[in-house]
Amino acid sequence: MQHVPTINVASDDLPRAPGNDLAHLPGPRGHWYFGNLRDLLPDPTPFLLQMRAEHGDCFTVGVLRNRRVVVLAGPAANRLVLLDTDGNFSNRLGWEVALDFFSGFVLLRDFEDHAFHRNLLRPFFKPDALGRDLVCMNRVIRNEVADLGGSADAYRLTKRMALDIGLAVFGGFASAQGHETIYANTVRMLDGAMARRSRMPASRFRRALRARDRMRAILLAEVPKRRHGDGHDLFSRLSRFTDASGRQLCDGDVVNHVFGMLFAAHETTASAMALMMYSLARHREWQAQARAEIVTRNLGEAPTLEELSSMPVVEAVFRETLRLYAPIQFLPRRNVRPFEWSGQHVPANSHVTLPPQLCHRDPTLFEDPHSFRPARFLDGPTHRPVDPFAWVPFGKGSHMCMGTHFAQLEVKALFVRLLRLFDLELPTTSEPALQHLPLLRPARTLPIDFVRRRPQCGED
Numbered sequence: 001m002q003h004v005p006t007i008n009v010a011s012d013d014l015p016r017a018p019g020n021d022l023a024h025l026p027g028p029r030g031h032w033y034f035g036n037l038r039d040l041l042p043d044p045t046p047f048l049l050q051m052r053a054e055h056g057d058c059f060t061v062g063v064l065r066n067r068r069v070v071v072l073a074g075p076a077a078n079r080l081v082l083l084d085t086d087g088n089f090s091n092r093l094g095w096e097v098a099l100d101f102f103s104g105f106v107l108l109r110d111f112e113d114h115a116f117h118r119n120l121l122r123p124f125f126k127p128d129a130l131g132r133d134l135v136c137m138n139r140v141i142r143n144e145v146a147d148l149g150g151s152a153d154a155y156r157l158t159k160r161m162a163l164d165i166g167l168a169v170f171g172g173f174a175s176a177q178g179h180e181t182i183y184a185n186t187v188r189m190l191d192g193a194m195a196r197r198s199r200m201p202a203s204r205f206r207r208a209l210r211a212r213d214r215m216r217a218i219l220l221a222e223v224p225k226r227r228h229g230d231g232h233d234l235f236s237r238l239s240r241f242t243d244a245s246g247r248q249l250c251d252g253d254v255v256n257h258v259f260g261m262l263f264a265a266h267e268t269t270a271s272a273m274a275l276m277m278y279s280l281a282r283h284r285e286w287q288a289q290a291r292a293e294i295v296t297r298n299l300g301e302a303p304t305l306e307e308l309s310s311m312p313v314v315e316a317v318f319r320e321t322l323r324l325y326a327p328i329q330f331l332p333r334r335n336v337r338p339f340e341w342s343g344q345h346v347p348a349n350s351h352v353t354l355p356p357q358l359c360h361r362d363p364t365l366f367e368d369p370h371s372f373r374p375a376r377f378l379d380g381p382t383h384r385p386v387d388p389f390a391w392v393p394f395g396k397g398s399h400m401c402m403g404t405h406f407a408q409l410e411v412k413a414l415f416v417r418l419l420r421l422f423d424l425e426l427p428t429t430s431e432p433a434l435q436h437l438p439l440l441r442p443a444r445t446l447p448i449d450f451v452r453r454r455p456q457c458g459e460d
């Protein structure tokens with residue numbers, strides 16, 4: 001059987017290391033070794049907002065060994081880079097630094113090669129597929145929520161849920177039972193994929209590498225079986241894929257996409273769901289409005305795709321949570337050719353990054369930007385349309401998140417169940433400790449009190 005050939009693209013010709021000829025660009029000088037990491041690591045947003053105020057919409061900051069990274073700010077910069085109509089910004093070389101673990105995944109492909117693989121994955125996110133995924137989401141959520149009560153770590157709960165859903169819909173491993181090795185290795189692989197690149201055998205990164213190798217061997221051995229099966233999960237469907245000339249995807253690429261999808265869907269969604277629980281527990285008036293929306297629609301235990309299609313309040317709360325706590329704080333790229341921006345010349349092969357927070361926290365784009373105000377995303381007299389490139393927690397353009405609807409569905413299915421059964425309360429008034437890099441997420445546990453509700457009039 002022939003395989004789909006690799007498509008060569010412009011970014012293949014760039015040197016492996018990014019260029020660093022950026023001394024002409026404005027920006028803080030940075031420590032000779034740590035660059036500006038000491039300002040960026042605790043919470044990059046205040047530092048970057050300050051740098052933007054001082055240096056404008058195109059400046060550099062230093063990372064390890066004070067290698068300079070070009071920061072572009074504002075909706076116009078987002079439009080330039082994310083739409084990338086000239087095919088100038090390489091995702092692969094931008095993301096490779098943090099995500100070499102998942103090379104071959106669609107996020108780490110460029111231009112024509114990327115378009116081919118994105119098209120291949122597209123059917124998996126169509127309504128018929130999402131309808132099937134929802135059945136699985138409802139089952140997992142029902143099981144997880146059944147045992148809830150009292151104080152629990154919201155982040156631990158959402159991580160477990162996102163993992164169970166991911167392994168079922170992407171891998172076809174419907175439950176941990178019977179797939180213990182797969183579940184254990186996936187947890188380890190995802191846990192250490194973005195950890196510090198340590199050579200120590202017992203480090204998180206090394207353990208994650210070993211887990212990935214074990215998983216790869218298991219999945220590669222299973223591809224032939226999947227090619228002849230009739231499963232609807234991503235792994236089975238990609239294994240069965242043939243193009244118009246009858247060529248298949250090679251086994252390695254099938255596994256690359258399954259791994260990548262598990263990663264893309266896991267920590268991002270778990271972090272967003274946990275921080276949405278926190279936001280609703282903190283802003284009880286919005287919790288009441290979200291619950292009222294669910295009760296009015298009379299949504300039961302297993303809501304359908306159609307029933308979940310329009311929930312403006314829950315959607316606005318989700319959007320506002322992502323505005324304040326975008327899980328992906330940097331969208332990295334490398335430019336194939338030089339370009340000019342904001343009066344500055346950026347040479348070819350520079351490391352370029354877009355921090356969504358620079359728009360999300362900009363008072364000219366979002367009034368009172370540090371406050372939680374979901375009403376800004378609701379139609380109404382105070383509604384001001386947001387520039388489509390100002391709100392970018394899912395990115396935009398050619399690499400825009402393929403799982404946007406999937407994530408939204410998971411969130412709605414979870415909160416329908418949760419808000420009917422529980423009042424969400426905060427056991428403490430303190431802000432949650434957050435880790436901002438490599439992804440934004442609760443730094444430790446995120447305790448929430450799940451107080452069981454008595455059904456009110458009109459509820460079951």
Ligand code: HEM
Pocket residue numbers: 091106107108118261264265266268269272326327328331332392393394395396398399400401402403404406407
């Ligand atoms: C709240 C949850 C999520 C957030 C905030 C999020 C965020 C993002 C962002 C910002 C990107 C674009 C990165 C870039 O332009 O460099 C992206 C890409 C992607 N995401 Fe998500 N994501 C989420 C959930 C999911 C889920 C649930 C899935 C799968 C079901 C998924 C699959 C993907 C894929 C496949 C890409 C790569 C698209 C491409 O390169 O063409 N994501 N995501």
